[in-house]
Amino acid sequence: MKKIVIHEEYCIGCRLCEIQCLVKHSSSGKIIKAFREEFPRPVSRVHVEEEGYLSFALQCRHCEDATCIENCLTGAMHRDEKSGAVICDETKCVGCWMCIMSCPFGVIQREKKERKIASKCDLCGNDGEPACVTNCPNEALSYEET
Amino acid sequence: MKKLETYYFIIGYSVASWWCIQSIRENDPVGFIQVVSDEKTCYSRPLITYGLGRTVDSIAYQGKIEESNKVQVSYESRVERLDARKKMAFLADGTEISFEKALIASGGVPIIPEITGREKPGIFTFTRQKDMENIASFMYKKPAKNIVILGGGFIGLKTCEAMMNMNKNITLVELAPRLLQNMLDEEGSYYLEKSLLRSGVHIIKEDTIVSFEEEKGNLSDVLLKSGRRIPADLAVIAIGVRPHVDWLRSSGIEINRGIVVDEFQESSCPDIYAAGDVAETRHLLTGERSVVAIWPEAVNQGRVAGWNMSGRVVSYPGSLPMNAVEIGEKALVSAGIVNPTDDNCEIIIKKDRENYKKLVIKDDCIIGVIFIGDIEKSGIYINLMRQKLPVQAFYEKLLEPNFGLINLPTQYRKHFVKGAGIEV
Numbered sequence: 001m002k003k004i005v006i007h008e009e010y011c012i013g014c015r016l017c018e019i020q021c022l023v024k025h026s027s028s029g030k031i032i033k034a035f036r037e038e039f040p041r042p043v044s045r046v047h048v049e050e051e052g053y054l055s056f057a058l059q060c061r062h063c064e065d066a067t068c069i070e071n072c073l074t075g076a077m078h079r080d081e082k083s084g085a086v087i088c089d090e091t092k093c094v095g096c097w098m099c100i101m102s103c104p105f106g107v108i109q110r111e112k113k114e115r116k117i118a119s120k121c122d123l124c125g126n127d128g129e130p131a132c133v134t135n136c137p138n139e140a141l142s143y144e145e146t
Numbered sequence: 147m148k149k150l151e152t153y154y155f156i157i158g159y160s161v162a163s164w165w166c167i168q169s170i171r172e173n174d175p176v177g178f179i180q181v182v183s184d185e186k187t188c189y190s191r192p193l194i195t196y197g198l199g200r201t202v203d204s205i206a207y208q209g210k211i212e213e214s215n216k217v218q219v220s221y222e223s224r225v226e227r228l229d230a231r232k233k234m235a236f237l238a239d240g241t242e243i244s245f246e247k248a249l250i251a252s253g254g255v256p257i258i259p260e261i262t263g264r265e266k267p268g269i270f271t272f273t274r275q276k277d278m279e280n281i282a283s284f285m286y287k288k289p290a291k292n293i294v295i296l297g298g299g300f301i302g303l304k305t306c307e308a309m310m311n312m313n314k315n316i317t318l319v320e321l322a323p324r325l326l327q328n329m330l331d332e333e334g335s336y337y338l339e340k341s342l343l344r345s346g347v348h349i350i351k352e353d354t355i356v357s358f359e360e361e362k363g364n365l366s367d368v369l370l371k372s373g374r375r376i377p378a379d380l381a382v383i384a385i386g387v388r389p390h391v392d393w394l395r396s397s398g399i400e401i402n403r404g405i406v407v408d409e410f411q412e413s414s415c416p417d418i419y420a421a422g423d424v425a426e427t428r429h430l431l432t433g434e435r436s437v438v439a440i441w442p443e444a445v446n447q448g449r450v451a452g453w454n455m456s457g458r459v460v461s462y463p464g465s466l467p468m469n470a471v472e473i474g475e476k477a478l479v480s481a482g483i484v485n486p487t488d489d490n491c492e493i494i495i496k497k498d499r500e501n502y503k504k505l506v507i508k509d510d511c512i513i514g515v516i517f518i519g520d521i522e523k524s525g526i527y528i529n530l531m532r533q534k535l536p537v538q539a540f541y542e543k544l545l546e547p548n549f550g551l552i553n554l555p556t557q558y559r560k561h562f563v564k565g566a567g568i569e570v
Contacts, residue, residue: 005565038209049552061568069164070445073192075208095198096148097470098441101479105528105551105570109522110477115201146567 001084003146004123004133006056011140013055017132018044021059024124024131028102043111043133045121046132057132057141060121061106062086068099068108077118093117148241152180152218153427155235157225159183160191161441161446162251162422162448164207167217169452177456180243181219185275188219191253192441194278195304198312205275212216220320225252228397230415247417247455250394250405251448254387254423254439259382263358268365269381272305281380290379291315294368296355297384298325300469307473310345317376318349319355319368321385322378329469329518331525337502337518341476350374355381385438389424389437404437409461411451419455421447430464430532431482431513468528470521479524482506482514482531496545503545510536523549530554540548 019031022044026034034042047058066086069077076092077099079085088099088108094117100108111119124130133141154170156163161182162406167179170278193205209375219468226237228248237241246367256271258264268290270281281517283291295302298320309316318325324335339349350370357369358381389404400406400414404426411419411427422444426437443465450462468481483506486493492507505527512531515526526549535558537544543553551559551570557569 002566006570046304047550049550050548051552054552056552056570058570063568065521067442070449071442072200072208072439073190075190078208092202093222094193094201095472096192097472097477097479097521101468101470101481101528102442103525106523108525110472116472135297144567 001062001146002123002143003062004059004121004130005142005144005146006065007057007140007142007144008054011055012138013048013050014103014137015048015135016135017046017141018048020131020135021046023118029053033086040112041056043109043119045107045109045119047107051128057107058107059132060086060122061105062123067102067104071102073096080126083123083126085126086120087122088118088120090117148377150180150181150243151245152243153177153246154179155243155248156181156251157235157249158251158253158424159185159188159219159221160251160422160444161207162444162451163249165445165448166249166421166452166455167349169449170456173453173456173458177217179217180245182225182237182243182556183219183221184224185266186221187275189275191569192304194272194275195308195454197275198278198282199308202287205278226393226525228394228399228418230398230413230418231351248419249426249448249451249455250399250413250418250420250424251422251444251518252256252390252393252424255390256383257386258383259354259385261355261358261359264383266358266360267363268363268379269383271552272301272384273358273387273555283384284324284380285312285407288364288379291400292318292377292379293317294355294376294378294381295384296381297386298322298327298349299384299386300326300329301386302382302384302469303471303473306342310347310474315348316346317350317378318342319350319353321352321354321369322339324458325349326480327349329418329484330478330518331485331504332416332480333497334480334484334502334504334516334518338473338476338478341474345371345474347474368544378440385440387423389426389439391424392539402435406435410454410459411462412454417455419451421451427462427465430466433464436465438467440467440469442466442468446533463532466528466532470524476518477521479517479521480515481528482512484514486514488545494545507537508539513535526551 026042076089108120133143189205190207196202197205227236268500293314359367406418453460470479496503496506501519504516540553
């Protein structure tokens with residue numbers, strides 16, 4: 001399947017990926033509206049980790065053995081048959097946080113929409129290249145067949 | 147009398163069985179699988195609290211397994227007796243089933259203490275779909291305002307969460323001096339109780355129900371040991387579950403608290419396996435025998451059992467107690483040994499008004515995790531615990547607000563993962 005590959009040697013820690021991810025997952029799709037007018041504010045599903053000179057952007061790794069899928073009580077967390085991505089069906093999610101507890105990367109978060117749901121990278125809905133990859137100014141993320 | 151023959155025979159049809167069947171199918175696409183379940187459907191047990199509070203429309207478990215001519219499920223059917231030596235099962239309706247390999251995943255049954263009047267209407271346990279339906283129909287007929295829940299453990303709190311969403315006046319009665327005493331430490335319980343009180347739940351500790359009292363045939367009060375009397379229209383007994391093994395006493399299978407299994411999930415009788423809340427496995431960290439009745443281990447045990455049943459030898463690393471819950475707007479995650487009795491453990495705590503994080507470290511490895519409030523990164527620590535990775539190299543960074551994969555040794559980051567494209 002196609003996955004987001006991290007190239008930490010190119011990451012400059014600018015966090016543009018976080019901003020673009022948030023915008024992509026907002027209801028308006030507009031940067032200023034997303035940050036100033038949408039409440040609760042949409043959350044970014046990618047996070048830059050930084051330690052001294054090292055940094056990288058981390059999002060769901062779409063594991064082959066995905067513990068979050070096994071531990072989901074409802075079947076909300078599932079593998080998309082076509083793309084192979086690990087996707088949370090927000091209509092089925094009850095916010096039990098079993099997936100958060102199971103994720104070895106710590107990349108699933110709580111999000112409060114109409115109700116509480118687990119929020120994670122969805123590869124931008126297989127809508128071509130994910131926003132974090134497209135908008136990375138230094139090619140520190142790439143979208144590749146693995 | 148009906149006689150049936152099957153290669154695989156599976157008793158109980160909840161999460162452990164579901165994943166066992168998945169594993170069997172990976173190795174053996176054709177062997178016939180006969181499942182017997184005393185339920186009406188295959189559903190997700192933990193979802194009953196959400197089902198009652200109407201958070202979900204359906205409590206059905208994900209992706210129904212094709213009930214093809216290779217997997218047959220008999221619902222509302224009960225195994226009365228098992229002869230492990232002859233590999234025969236006898237159902238309540240008289241059917242005899244002979245099998246080659248069996249999985250026992252009969253789950254747990256609620257523990258019901260001797261309390262005067264416990265057979266009265268309006269008093270429930272809450273572990274099955276039927277319980278959910280009974281409580282819902284009771285509430286439909288008679289709007290129950292005052293709810294008393296006996297038990298401040300995990301099931302008690304999940305019940306409490308369901309009732310909170312229904313705008314009820316809830317009293318939680320717990321015999322211990324604090325709530326969730328297995329999952330949390332003293333301070334953690336304090337955070338939880340504070341949040342519950344803020345949501346309007348009444349908490350009574352170090353007390354228990356001695357009698358259910360009625361008025362005109364309806365439950366009216368519960369009488370506590372202390373002499374206190376609490377109005378109650380509906381009561382839920384939620385003090386815990388025990389493995390459902392009574393029906394196996396004459397089977398020849400070794401039973402301690404649960405069905406004693408080895409690292410392949412096989413019982414003392416060859417070709418008979420057990421998984422989930424009925425199985426007694428070894429603790430991942432201590433090696434002690436215990437029944438760890440939680441969803442993630444039911445999945446793991448079911449998978450391991452299925453692989454071994456179908457010829458792929460896989461050993462089970464051991465059970466790690468863990469759970470997550472959000473109650474009264476307070477999310478919490480707990481895993482491993484959180485209340486160590488061993489003096490050689492080191493404890494690291496970071497806390498503020500709303501958040502509490504605790505790690506228990508022994509011999510340079512994490513053995514216990516409590517996260518309250520901000521729980522997002524808890525999975526990283528739980529995984530380090532599972533992998534038994536020494537923490538010395540990044541000890542100073544543990545529980546720092548920005549702690550993440552970046553703090554782990556590069557070797558580990560790059561190689562602990564399975565599958566291409568997921569290394570960090």
